[in-house]
Amino acid sequence: MQKDVVHLAFDDQNPEIRGIGNLIYGITWIAAFIFIAGLFSFIFSMAAESSVSGPLPPGPTPPPTAPPMQTPMAAIVQSYIYSAELLIKLFIVLIALIVMLIYGVYRTYKGLSYLGGYVPHTGIGRAGAILDAVPPLMLVGNILLGTSLFLVGSKYKNAGLKVGGIMTAIPYPLLGFAGGAPIVALLSMMWFIGLVVAYSGGRSILKRYYRVGQQPDARLNRLHIANRVLEAGSALVLLSTLFDLGLMAGLLKGAYYISDLSTFGLVAITGLVMTVLAIYFSIRLSKLYSSARSGTLSDVSAVHRTGIVLLILSIIKDRTNQPSLSMGPS
Numbered sequence: 371m372q373k374d375v376v377h378l379a380f381d382d383q384n385p386e387i388r389g390i391g392n393l394i395y396g397i398t399w400i401a402a403f404i405f406i407a408g409l410f411s412f413i414f415s416m417a418a419e420s421s422v423s424g425p426l427p428p429g430p431t432p433p434p435t436a437p438p439m440q441t442p443m444a445a446i447v448q449s450y451i452y453s454a455e456l457l458i459k460l461f462i463v464l465i466a467l468i469v470m471l472i473y474g475v476y477r478t479y480k481g482l483s484y485l486g487g488y489v490p491h492t493g494i495g496r497a498g499a500i501l502d503a504v505p506p507l508m509l510v511g512n513i514l515l516g517t518s519l520f521l522v523g524s525k526y527k528n529a530g531l532k533v534g535g536i537m538t539a540i541p542y543p544l545l546g547f548a549g550g551a552p553i554v555a556l557l558s559m560m561w562f563i564g565l566v567v568a569y570s571g572g573r574s575i576l577k578r579y580y581r582v583g584q585q586p587d588a589r590l591n592r593l594h595i596a597n598r599v600l601e602a603g604s605a606l607v608l609l610s611t612l613f614d615l616g617l618m619a620g621l622l623k624g625a626y627y628i629s630d631l632s633t634f635g636l637v638a639i640t641g642l643v644m645t646v647l648a649i650y651f652s653i654r655l656s657k658l659y660s661s662a663r664s665g666t667l668s669d670v671s672a673v674h675r676t677g678i679v680l681l682i683l684s685i686i687k688d689r690t691n692q693p694s695l696s697m698g699p700s
Contacts (some may be wrong), residue, residue: 391575512561
């Protein structure tokens with residue numbers, strides 16, 4: 371069975387290729403940790419807010435035939451058993467997440483160490499990787515790691531690594547403190563998207579390296595840039611859509627009053643449509659790339675312009691089209 375280019379890079383004689391392979395493999399594990407941890411954080415924070423906003427439902431009533439002293443004791447024992455099972459499952463998940471994160475940090479650090487003699491300031495990324503091993507310090511760690519990914523992308527003229535580095539370096543949780551813990555958890559998952567984009571860019575470098583005698587021409591490089599623009603636009607639009615849907619969930623729970631419900635609905639639907647369009651054109655561009663070597667690049671310019679328009683629209687939407695909110699009476 372033929373190995374993937376990333377695994378081939380682990381044993382390559384070229385230290386730069388070994389570095390890129392280890393780097394993008396490591397950030398993949400870090401991205402998986404961020405996604406899973408962010409998802410759990412979002413679920414638990416939503417459950418916590420729901421329990422605070424209203425009284426808990428009454429528990430099951432004991433059967434009338436049970437002895438008066440045995441029923442409370444049985445309920446207490448059953449509660450302890452359920453709590454113990456839940457804690458064991460959470461402990462197993464926590465251990466798996468810690469192992470995943472440490473392995474990703476190790477691979478990332480190793481990759482940047484290989485690249486130390488070729489890319490400037492890789493020490494920044496190594497420090498960021500070490501900080502990522504401590505989740506409370508991940509905000510600072512991702513700023514440093516994202517900066518290093520951008521420098522690697524600049525060295526090898528790869529738009530994916532540069533865009534992914536910029537997206538990873540943005541301190542998303544700081545942008546969502548006003549929205550509460552669920553919004554912070556959702557915004558933290560944007561790091562996952564940035565690392566995935568960086569992985570895609572690094573993998574394209576390895577694929578070009580192992581494609582003997584084939585160097586990308588100017589049009590193919592432009593196609594790569596257009597694809598990364600579309601990915602960034604898709605991520606921004608998706609973030610805006612998630613925020614809109616979060617507000618809609620708050621509206622349905624009665625936590626907010628929307629001054630203009632029709633405008634709010636229009637913004638949310640527009641966000642969804644824009645996301646679908648961005649994903650569609652990104653897939654279309656990927657298909658164009660797969661057939662690029664046969665010369666099928668007639669509509670690259672049109673798709674490129676579409677990606678830029680979607681990116682600009684998503685930024686404008688985030689800045690100007692959010693509806694005004696006011697907290698409902700307690």
